[in-house]
Structures are given as structure tokens and as C-alpha cells.
Amino acid sequence: MADDMNNMFRMISIISFVATILVIGICCVAFPCCKECRWGPLAILRRIIRVFTMLLLEQKLSPVGALRKLVYLLALLCFLVLAITSFYPVLVLKEPIHGYWLILHATFAPVFAICLAVLAVMWAGNCRFNKSDWPWLKRILERVTLTKRAGEEFSNECFGLGQKITFWLIVVLALPLILSIISSMFVLFGTHWQELLLDIHRYTALVFAIVAILHIYLMIRAKMGE
Amino acid sequence: MKKGLIVTVILVWAVFVWPAPTVCFANEVVGADTDEKLLGDESDGSRAIFIHLIPMYPENEDGKKGFKITSDDEVLLPFSTRWTCEACHSYAAISKGWHFNAVDSNVAPGRLGQPWILVDASIGTQIPLSYRPWPQTFKPEQVGLTLRQFTKLFGRHTPGSGAGELESRDPDEFTRELISGKLEINCLACHNADPAQDQGEYAIQIARENFRWAAAASCEFACVNGSAIDMPDTYDPFMPMPLDDPKKVPPSVRYRENTFDQDNWVFFDITRKVANERCYFCHSDLDVGSNGPERWAADEDMHLMAGLRCVDCHRNGVEHNIIRGYEGEEFISANPLATTSSCEGCHTTGRLGAPLLKHSHAGMPPVHFDKLSCTACHSGPWPREKTGLTKTSRAHSLGIAGINKSPEVLPHILYPVFAKQSNGKITPYKMFWPAFWGTVKEGKVTPINLEVVRETIGIILAKQKLPRSGDWRILTTEHIAEALDSLQKKIEGKAVYISGGKLYKKDDKGKLVTAEHDAAKPYLWPIAHNVRPAAQSLGIRRCEDCHATDAPFFFGAVAVDSPIAEERATSKEMIEFQESNRFYTWAFAFSFVFRPWLKIVALSCCGILAGVLLLYALRALACIVELLTGRG
Numbered sequence: 138m139a140d141d142m143n144n145m146f147r148m149i150s151i152i153s154f155v156a157t158i159l160v161i162g163i164c165c166v167a168f169p170c171c172k173e174c175r176w177g178p179l180a181i182l183r184r185i186i187r188v189f190t191m192l193l194l195e196q197k198l199s200p201v202g203a204l205r206k207l208v209y210l211l212a213l214l215c216f217l218v219l220a221i222t223s224f225y226p227v228l229v230l231k232e233p234i235h236g237y238w239l240i241l242h243a244t245f246a247p248v249f250a251i252c253l254a255v256l257a258v259m260w261a262g263n264c265r266f267n268k269s270d271w272p273w274l275k276r277i278l279e280r281v282t283l284t285k286r287a288g289e290e291f292s293n294e295c296f297g298l299g300q301k302i303t304f305w306l307i308v309v310l311a312l313p314l315i316l317s318i319i320s321s322m323f324v325l326f327g328t329h330w331q332e333l334l335l336d337i338h339r340y341t342a343l344v345f346a347i348v349a350i351l352h353i354y355l356m357i358r359a360k361m362g363e
Numbered sequence: 364m365k366k367g368l369i370v371t372v373i374l375v376w377a378v379f380v381w382p383a384p385t386v387c388f389a390n391e392v393v394g395a396d397t398d399e400k401l402l403g404d405e406s407d408g409s410r411a412i413f414i415h416l417i418p419m420y421p422e423n424e425d426g427k428k429g430f431k432i433t434s435d436d437e438v439l440l441p442f443s444t445r446w447t448c449e450a451c452h453s454y455a456a457i458s459k460g461w462h463f464n465a466v467d468s469n470v471a472p473g474r475l476g477q478p479w480i481l482v483d484a485s486i487g488t489q490i491p492l493s494y495r496p497w498p499q500t501f502k503p504e505q506v507g508l509t510l511r512q513f514t515k516l517f518g519r520h521t522p523g524s525g526a527g528e529l530e531s532r533d534p535d536e537f538t539r540e541l542i543s544g545k546l547e548i549n550c551l552a553c554h555n556a557d558p559a560q561d562q563g564e565y566a567i568q569i570a571r572e573n574f575r576w577a578a579a580a581s582c583e584f585a586c587v588n589g590s591a592i593d594m595p596d597t598y599d600p601f602m603p604m605p606l607d608d609p610k611k612v613p614p615s616v617r618y619r620e621n622t623f624d625q626d627n628w629v630f631f632d633i634t635r636k637v638a639n640e641r642c643y644f645c646h647s648d649l650d651v652g653s654n655g656p657e658r659w660a661a662d663e664d665m666h667l668m669a670g671l672r673c674v675d676c677h678r679n680g681v682e683h684n685i686i687r688g689y690e691g692e693e694f695i696s697a698n699p700l701a702t703t704s705s706c707e708g709c710h711t712t713g714r715l716g717a718p719l720l721k722h723s724h725a726g727m728p729p730v731h732f733d734k735l736s737c738t739a740c741h742s743g744p745w746p747r748e749k750t751g752l753t754k755t756s757r758a759h760s761l762g763i764a765g766i767n768k769s770p771e772v773l774p775h776i777l778y779p780v781f782a783k784q785s786n787g788k789i790t791p792y793k794m795f796w797p798a799f800w801g802t803v804k805e806g807k808v809t810p811i812n813l814e815v816v817r818e819t820i821g822i823i824l825a826k827q828k829l830p831r832s833g834d835w836r837i838l839t840t841e842h843i844a845e846a847l848d849s850l851q852k853k854i855e856g857k858a859v860y861i862s863g864g865k866l867y868k869k870d871d872k873g874k875l876v877t878a879e880h881d882a883a884k885p886y887l888w889p890i891a892h893n894v895r896p897a898a899q900s901l902g903i904r905r906c907e908d909c910h911a912t913d914a915p916f917f918f919g920a921v922a923v924d925s926p927i928a929e930e931r932a933t934s935k936e937m938i939e940f941q942e943s944n945r946f947y948t949w950a951f952a953f954s955f956v957f958r959p960w961l962k963i964v965a966l967s968c969c970g971i972l973a974g975v976l977l978l979y980a981l982r983a984l985a986c987i988v989e990l991l992t993g994r995g
Contacts, residue, residue, distance in 0.1 A: 247964045250969075257976075308972055308976055312973060315968065319969070321726070328720055328723065331726075
């Protein structure tokens with residue numbers, strides 16, 4: 138029974154990751170981030186170097202901005218470690234997370250949780266949805282409420298709609314992700330609930346990972362477009 | 364022409380028609396031996412107790428069913444359980460049961476069980492013996508024990524049959540076998556509900572070689588005197604003649620008054636529901652020394668305290684293929700209840716009122732069920748900083764009058780040892796370190812016949828005092844070296860001594876050296892009982908019951924037991940028996956120091972995340988309300 142569940146999770150995970158990568162790939166090709174994008178080896182290498190330079194702290198950043206970026210980079214590192222330590226044993230080694238994988242996972246998890254909390258506080262304001270995010274919704278609302286205002290467009294947005302959605306999804310998903318595993322450490326839930334919590338944790342982690350990958354892609358894409 | 368036709372008809376009849384009834388008859392005979400169910404072999408569905416008011420039959424001089432025993436018989440013979448009970452119960456089927464089939468090489472040995480431990484402190488020997496092909500055990504004949512000698516030594520804690528019922532392969536013992544008889548299945552050992560059933564007396568009769576009389580002696584209405592061991596080879600128990608030596612008393616049986624009714628039938632108080640005390644005679648154990656309490660202060664298995672009996676789980680049908688109750692038994696057992704009679708069988712279905720597994724184990728990650736057996740947390744004593752000693756009925760002859768009650772008496776069985784079993788789960792074990800003199804041929808160690816060892820090195824080792832406590836005679840490496848030299852002259856192959864997990868041998872230069880060898884590894888068998896309730900299970904206090912950097916579960920000391928003085932103070936770490944990485948286990952345990960911080964940090968972060976979500980959700984709600992009301 139447990140093996141069946143593990144196999145099912147493994148298959149779902151593989152399909153989900155492959156689909157995510159395909160979507161990103163198609164998106165890259167179909168909607169290139171810059172006009173007249175070239176696909177030669179040199180151009181690709183240049184873009185890769187560009188992505189790596191994004192990891193560096195720009196001089197123009199204020200102390201708060203630098204802190205925000207540092208936290209973001211730390212969260213990114215933690216996410217990578219957590220994703221590898223959790224999915225590599227399950228997908229590649231075909232065994233549940235244990236041993237040193239588990240120790241690494243449990244070590245980086247609280248750091249990631251702190252980073253998420255800090256980022257949520259720091260980024261929430263910038264990631265607020267506003268009327269410009271959904272012009273079609275604005276139009277519908279204006280018709281429904283029979284009001285029309287002009288000259289109220291927000292123009293200082295640094296995040297696109299996709300980034301905002303993925304940001305809020307990350308914040309929302311972080312709650313069941315953390316709570317499912319932390320609550321299982323308290324003497325509250327019996328075996329049946331423990332199994333359920335573990336399932337919640339791993340399936341939430343899968344969705345979280347996909348959303349995080351999309352978020353990172355959108356961030357890179359936005360930076361490349363600048 | 365006519366003659367030819369007649370001859371043809373006769374031939375056809377002879378070939379096709381005549382053999383038919385012969386074959387049919389042959390089939391019927393076979394059917395009678397194998398398939399025919401006797402009166403007591405099949406239940407009619409009644410749950411009432413069948414009253415066993417029955418005639419008793421002895422075994423006659425031909426080994427067949429004798430005449431009915433009556434109170435007027437001139438020479439009273441002991442009743443034979445085989446011929447008395449076989450009128451209604453298939454003895455052949457019963458004798459294939461787990462308690463009787465050790466000598467049958469076709470029987471799957473299943474999970475490792477407690478072996479018979481042959482002990483001789485004078486020659487530094489404690490060696491695991493079994494007729495079952497359990498790894499690391501030796502066949503009794505390998506140490507020079509005949510079937511009869513084995514029965515005499517260990518039949519005391521068996522319900523008969525097995526080696527005791529096989530014909531000796533030793534011609535010298537044939538006459539002795541005629542005198543003592545065979546050790547039949549002692550049905551009463553388990554099924555006699557009368558409180559006067561005395562297995563201690565049974566053991567005494569076996570020591571006297573009164574195999575034929577042992578079952579009768581154990582029951583409440585018979586009394587046996589005399590000793591077959593004292594009888595000359597010419598003695599005939601069926602036509603006993605007066606002996607020259609008045610001190611020697613031939614074995615004889617007397618039946619108490621009122622045993623027989625007017626028809627010379629006898630009432631046997633037989634029960635299907637075997638009392639726990641009957642099982643306990645062979646399956647008791649005692650925690651020795653300061654670590655453990657006296658019997659009166661010790662708690663029983665919680666299943667028994669809850670009102671269950673041993674046989675409620677350990678069930679069998681007429682074939683007596685009793686359920687041992689371990690995980691995976693269903694794959695080799697023909698008993699249809701083997702699947703549902705394990706811990707999991709009851710605790711996942713609620714059978715027999717068992718608390719359900721899915722509602723328990725709060726706070727315990729399910730991975731524990733993959734890595735630990737149920738008994739790891741629920742059976743035997745809690746893990747200790749250093750293993751203690753235990754005694755068992757079969758190893759220490761518990762329950763028999765006059766045994767050595769010293770705590771140090773051999774064999775030294777250590778427990779609890781938490782080791783990995785073949786299915787990869789950690790399980791509590793009892794164990795002992797084999798010690799014996801052997802010979803190495805092609806890398807394989809086989810024990811030397813004990814008689815040869817006693818004759819050869821008995822004098823050398825006798826220089827050391829043999830403690831009255833039954834403990835080891837303390838030896839030194841010099842003794843071992845000298846003894847090996849003496850043995851080498853008597854045997855083929857390289858003489859070695861196994862003890863304390865090491866193999867001692869002389870190298871080419873004549874120097875005593877030690878080496879690792881599989882034969883020197885300790886013999887372990889799992890602990891199943893006593894089962895402790897959830898409130899006393901391992902891990903009930905906190906995770907650190909096991910996941911601490913000094914937790915005995917992983918880092919407890921397993922004493923090394925040996926007669927060699929230099930080895931006696933040494934020990935091994937529990938983790939060595941678990942095939943786990945010590946650093947990883949330590950590091951994982953160390954991480955539990957930070958577990959409370961992890962919880963605090965994670966919950967605080969969740970609080971912040973929830974706060975941010977709530978705040979912006981309320982803001983969003985305000986926006987929507989403003990927009991819908993046209994005030995935005």
C-alpha cells in the first residue's frame with residue numbers, strides 16, 4: 138500500500154516537473170523576453186552569464202534593497218537544497234527521504250521558513266494586486282458599478298502579474314507545507330493522521346516547488362527584459 | 364478355436380478386471396492412513412468441552428497397541444498417549460506440529476528461535492544446538508550427542524516426540540531404547556486442565572531415562588517409581604524379573620485409587636483452551652541480577668493481563684501447526700490464521716478487542732513502522748546502558764526442583780540487544796556468545812565431539828577452579844594455547860577455540876592469535892514477550908528515548924561474554940548490531956537538541972506568513988467592498 142502511494146507520488150512528480158519545464162521551454166521560445174532574440178551558442182552563453190550576474194548585489198541597491206536581495210538569494214539556495222534533498226531520493230533513488238538527505242533537509246528547512254517570512258513581509262506591498270493587473274476585470278467592474286474613473290493607473294510596479302500570483306501562491310502554500318510537518322512532530326496526531334500529514338507535506342511541496350520554479354523563471358525573464 | 368477364445372477371455376479378465384478391486388482396496392488402505400478423519404480430528408461445532416472418559420492403552424513389546432489397562436492387571440504399564448489418544452486423534456498428523464517436527468528436515472525453520480544450549484563450564488563450552496537448520500546452530504550429532512542423549516538432556520522442556528521418538532542410529536543404544544521406551548508426544552503437557560499436572564516430574568523421569576513412563580508420571584492419577592537408567596541391558600520392562608541389586612528399582616507405575624471406573628475407563632481432564640501456566644513451563648524467562656525484579660514483582664505480558672491467553676494468538680488445528688506470530692510467517696506457514704495472528708493482524712483490524720494502530724502512536728512518524736518491529740518499542744525490557752542477563756526455562760531448566768539458582772549460572776544469555784533482523788527492521792533480541800572447541804576445514808568451523816574435548820583438555824583446564832555458581836571457569840590465553848596444542852594431536856584439521864566473538868588459533872609460528880569468524884558471532888533470537896502497554900512503550904516520554912547521543916537503544920553496551928579473563932571486561936556498542944552508520948546515528952540524534960527550536964521557528968514563521976496573508980486579504984476585501992459600493 139505504502140509502496141503504491143510512493144510510486145504514485147513519484148509518477149505525479151515526474152510528470153509535473155516535466156510539464157513545468159516544457160511550459161517554460163515553450164514560453165521561452167514562443168514569447169522571447171527580448172526583441173530579436175538570437176539562439177546561437179554565444180547568445181545562449183551570454184544569457185546564462187547574465188543570469189549569474191543577477192545573483193550579484195548591484196551598487197545602486199539601498200541597504201534595505203541589499204538585505205531583501207540577500208534574503209531572496211538565501212531563500213533560493215535553501216529552496217535548491219530542500220528540493221534536491223527531498224525529490225532526488227524519491228525520484229531518482231526511488232526511496233523515501235532518509236539518512237544524510239533528511240538531516241540536510243531538516244537543517245535548511247527552518248532557514249527557508251525564516252527567509253519566506255522575511256520576504257513575505259518585505260515583498261507583500263510590492264506584490265499587491267491592483268487595477269492595472271486586470272484591465273478586463275476593471276472594465277467589467279466599471280460596467281457593473283456604472284462608475285468610470287480616469288488617471289488612476291498604477292505605473293510604478295516592479296512585479297508583473299505572473300510574479301505576483303506566484304508570490305502569493307508561495308506564501309499561501311508555505312503554510313500547509315510547514316504546518317503539516319511541524320504538527321506531525323507534536324503528540325497530537327495518530328498514525329492515520331501522520332500519514333495524511335506526510336502526504337499533505339509532500340504534495341504541497343510538489344506544488345510549491347513548481348510554483349517556485351515558475352516564480353524564478355518569471356523573475357529572470359523580467360530582469361532579462363529590463 | 365474354442366479353447367483359444369476361453370484363454371483370451373481369461374487373460375482379458377486377469378489383466379483388466381481382476382486388478383481393479385485390488386487397486387480399490389489399496390486406495391482404501393492409503394485413505395485410512397492419511398485422509399480419514401478420526402472422531403476428534405474434526406469439530407462438530409460444539410464449543411462445549413468433550414468429556415474424555417476413555418480406556419487407557421499401553422504400548423506393547425512390539426511397539427504396537429497393547430491391551431486395555433485395567434486396575435486388575437498383574438503388571439501395570441504406563442498408558443501410552445499414542446495408543447490411548449489415537450483412538451480419536453490422528454497421532455501422525457499431530458506429530459507434524461511445530462512442537463514436534465524439529466527433526467523433520469523438510470520443515471521450513473522460519474524465523475530464528477531459541478536453540479538448545481549445551482553447556483559445560485569445565486571445558487568452556489556453551490554452544491547452540493538445533494535440529495532445525497537455523498544459521499549458526501549445530502546439529503547435536505556434531506558435538507557427539509545421539510538422539511537419545513539429546514532427549515535425555517533436553518527432553519525435559521519438550522512436550523515429547525521429536526528426537527525422543529526417533530529410532531536410535533547407534534546400535535549400542537538399541538537395547539537401552541527397548542528398556543526406556545520412546546518419548547511419545549505428551550498430550551497432557553499442554554492439554555491437561557488438572558492442576559496436579561506436574562511437568563517437573565516429567566523432567567525427572569526423562570533424566571532417569573523413564574521415557575515410556577514420563578507422560579504418566581506427570582499426570583495427576585499416576586505415580587512412577589524406579590529408574591530405567593539403573594536397569595541392566597537384559598531387563599525386560601514387559602516381563603520384569605527381580606534384580607540382583609536391591610538398591611536398583613525398576614521403573615513401575617501405580618494408578619491412584621478411584622482412577623478407573625467400573626468399566627476400567629479413566630477420566631482425563633482435557634481442555635482445548637490450554638492454560639498459560641502450561642506454556643510457561645517451557646516458555647518462562649527471568650531477568651537476572653540487580654537489573655530485574657523477582658517474579659512476584661514483575662508484570663506479566665499485557666495481553667494476558669487484559670484477559671487473553673497464549674493460545675488465543677498462538678493457535679493451531681489438529682495438525683498442531685501452531686502460529687509463532689512473527690511478521691512474515693504467513694509466507695511459510697500453512698496455518699490459515701498466520702496472517703491475522705501477528706501484532707499487525709489484530710491491531711489493524713481490532714480483532715480480539717485490540718486497540719487500532721491508526722488511532723495510536725501520536726507524534727510518531729510512520730517511518731518507524733518501516734524501520735522497527737512492533738516489539739522494538741513494546742516488548743522485553745527497555746534498552747539499558749549495559750545489557751543484563753536473563754534466564755529461560757529451556758536454557759536454565761527453570762521449573763525443575765534442585766536447579767542452580769545462581770545469577771551467574773551458564774549459559775549467559777544477554778538482553779535486550781537491539782539488532783537488525785533479516786527484514787531490515789530493528790528488533791529486540793536475546794543473545795549469547797558461543798564458546799566451543801572446534802576444527803577449521805576449508806574455512807568452516809565445526810565443533811569437536813565433546814567427549815574428545817573432555818578427555819583431551821579436561822586435565823589442562825582443571826587447574827582452574829570451577830565456581831560453584833555455575834559461572835565460567837576463568838581461563839587465560841595460556842590455557843587456551845596449551846589446550847589447542849593438546850587437541851591438535853587428536854584431531855584432523857586446525858584446532859580452534861571460539862569465544863567472545865573471536866576465533867583463537869595457533870599461527871604457523873605456534874603463537875596464539877585471534878581472528879574474526881562467522882562461527883564466533885553471537886547467536887541472537889528475537890524477544891516477543893512480555894509485551895508492554897502503550898504507556899510503557901519506548902518513546903512514550905519523548906523522541907530522545909532513542910534519539911539522544913547517549914541513548915542505550917543505539918549506543919548501549921553489549922557485554923562480551925567469555926571464559927577468557929582478558930575478554931570479560933570488553934563490550935560492543937548496540938549500533939554494531941544494527942548495521943547503521945554510527946556518525947549518522949549520532950548526528951541525527953544530536954539534531955534532536957534543536958528540535959524544540961525548529962518547532963518554535965517554524966511556528967513563528969507560520970504566524971508571520973499567516974499575518975501577512977490576513978492583512979493583505981483584509982485589504983483586498985476592503986478594496987473590493989469600496990469598488991462594489993462605488994467609493995473606491
